[in-house]
Amino acid sequence: MKEKQQTSRREFLKTCVAGTVVLGASEGLAFAEKAQEVITARKSKVVIATDASLRTGSGVDPKRALALLDRAMKAYFSTRNPVDPWKKLVRPGQVVGLKVNTIAGPGLSTNRELVAAIAERLQQAGIKPYDIVIWDRTNRELQRAGFQLSSELNKVRCIGTDAPGVGYEDASESFGSVNCRVSKLLTQTCDVVINVPLLKDHGMAGVTLSLKNMYGVINNPQQCHSNNCNPGVADVAMLPSIRKKVVFTIADATTCCYEGGPRFNPQYAWEHNSIIVGHDPVAVDYTGWQIIDRKRVENGLKTLEAVGRGPKYIAVAADTNHRLGTNDPKHISLVQA
Amino acid sequence: MIGNIKFYVAVVIAVALLFAGTGCKNKAASAAEALPQSNQVTGWEKVGETRTYTPSNLSDYINGGAEQYIKAGVKDTVTSDYKFQNKIEAVADVYTMSDAQGAQTIFEADPAGNAKTVPLGDAARSYSQSLVFRKGPYLVRIVAYQDAPEVQQALVDLGRGIESILSK
Numbered sequence: 001m002k003e004k005q006q007t008s009r010r011e012f013l014k015t016c017v018a019g020t021v022v023l024g025a026s027e028g029l030a031f032a033e034k035a036q037e038v039i040t041a042r043k044s045k046v047v048i049a050t051d052a053s054l055r056t057g058s059g060v061d062p063k064r065a066l067a068l069l070d071r072a073m074k075a076y077f078s079t080r081n082p083v084d085p086w087k088k089l090v091r092p093g094q095v096v097g098l099k100v101n102t103i104a105g106p107g108l109s110t111n112r113e114l115v116a117a118i119a120e121r122l123q124q125a126g127i128k129p130y131d132i133v134i135w136d137r138t139n140r141e142l143q144r145a146g147f148q149l150s151s152e153l154n155k156v157r158c159i160g161t162d163a164p165g166v167g168y169e170d171a172s173e174s175f176g177s178v179n180c181r182v183s184k185l186l187t188q189t190c191d192v193v194i195n196v197p198l199l200k201d202h203g204m205a206g207v208t209l210s211l212k213n214m215y216g217v218i219n220n221p222q223q224c225h226s227n228n229c230n231p232g233v234a235d236v237a238m239l240p241s242i243r244k245k246v247v248f249t250i251a252d253a254t255t256c257c258y259e260g261g262p263r264f265n266p267q268y269a270w271e272h273n274s275i276i277v278g279h280d281p282v283a284v285d286y287t288g289w290q291i292i293d294r295k296r297v298e299n300g301l302k303t304l305e306a307v308g309r310g311p312k313y314i315a316v317a318a319d320t321n322h323r324l325g326t327n328d329p330k331h332i333s334l335v336q337a
Numbered sequence: 338m339i340g341n342i343k344f345y346v347a348v349v350i351a352v353a354l355l356f357a358g359t360g361c362k363n364k365a366a367s368a369a370e371a372l373p374q375s376n377q378v379t380g381w382e383k384v385g386e387t388r389t390y391t392p393s394n395l396s397d398y399i400n401g402g403a404e405q406y407i408k409a410g411v412k413d414t415v416t417s418d419y420k421f422q423n424k425i426e427a428v429a430d431v432y433t434m435s436d437a438q439g440a441q442t443i444f445e446a447d448p449a450g451n452a453k454t455v456p457l458g459d460a461a462r463s464y465s466q467s468l469v470f471r472k473g474p475y476l477v478r479i480v481a482y483q484d485a486p487e488v489q490q491a492l493v494d495l496g497r498g499i500e501s502i503l504s505k
Contacts, residue, residue, distance in 0.1 A: 204401040222396035266466035
């Protein structure tokens with residue numbers, strides 16, 4: 001049984017890697033030919049899109065970031081028009097939050113060009129600029145990561161929970177091991193939130209991606225790090241406001257780190273030039289974990305599990321108490337776009 | 338008589354506490370001063386205020402990385418942003434541990450990888466975009482956010498500036 005599970009995980013990993021290699025070559029083909037879908041009913045779909053030529057000079061090319069996003073979203077929602085996927089996620093009149101991750105500073109934060117591309121498509125789907133809110137814990141972290149703060153009408157908003165007049169709810173929410181006050185940007189400002197985390201190694205949790213990014217929504221993340229953040233990560237993701245409002249994940253895997261995270265340790269950062277999208281945060285996180293493990297092995301390091309940092313919270317998030325998604329590769333439909 | 342003894346004991350305790358408090362303040366101040374001002378090291382400009390973190394709020398700064406430092410006995414952390422020749426952004430952290438062993442524990446927890454050793458502090462590792470060294474109870478970490486041929490040496494220079502202040 002164990003051997004079967006290992007084989008399954010190995011095959012899943014192979015798919016992750018093969019896709020990365022093949023994708024650069026597939027550019028220029030029609031969408032229908034590119035998307036190598038593995039559609040199976042009742043599986044959680046996860047799309048990985050990669051562009052080996054994503055960068056020009058020192059940064060990500062905004063046009064290529066938009067094209068990469070389109071490729072991922074069209075493959076996920078099986079559409080040909082790049083705006084149609086967004087109409088399935090949001091509707092005009094809603095305030096749409098983009099929860100980014102900026103704690104590690106400019107070297108290892110959610111990519112600005114990717115966020116700009118998301119904001120562009122949201123506007124084309126009928127969301128007013130002011131109804132798009134890029135947010136994280138603090139103004140300072142957002143600015144350090146290169147985001148420009150804004151609360152101006154007719155512009156996309158960008159604001160931290162610590163901004164004057166924002167803050168956390170007075171009343172706390174609980175689930176399992178956690179009791180937290182949630183950012184008012186989630187509870188009061190936004191109608192829906194698209195989670196835009198960054199794929200990183202994490203010294204305690206093992207991996208930080210969709211689920212762990214919710215630590216940036218609560219007032220007391222430091223109290224949720226015990227026991228390798230388990231079951232803290234899964235429990236935080238179960239808080240009612242988070243479950244209600246966070247509707248989709250667009251995970252930034254353009255620049256990631258496979259060791260030394262969650263801080264920016266340049267020697268362990270690499271340009272993966274991918275994004276991972278899906279409704280199921282557990283499946284997205286499981287996929288991200290495999291990518292990090294693969295990179296660790298390539299670089300002569302042991303897997304996260306072998307060094308005692310396997311992200312146990314991913315399995316917990318999938319258990320019967322949480323049911324936030326699936327971590328079983330047999331139930332994840334991984335699509336390379 | 339007993340009342341007098343109690344009074345003297347109270348005075349001694351109060352004086353001891355006062356000195357202990359002053360000692361802590363001096364220590365924290367010296368760590369904060371370890372971050373060089375603009376042009377104290379050639380080419381480097383200090384572009385942000387000095388921020389100080391205690392063990393209780395260190396996770397606000399380094400998230401899940403904090404636990405490792407707390408376990409190793411971190412007392413306080415100071416950090417500031419820098420810019421080299423107005424183009425390379427960097428951040429410098431000085432962690433004051435309770436003793437040299439704590440600094441060594443953190444230093445050795447990271448695999449050396451392709452680091453170059455440089456003569457700095459008690460031990461140092463230099464990478465193309467980062468520098469880590471320890472000196473007594475201090476653990477210093479400097480990270481550049483851009484890569485360029487001159488960055489590695491520039492980080493070592495900034496590290497030397499910090500080391501010379503810590504040595505005073």
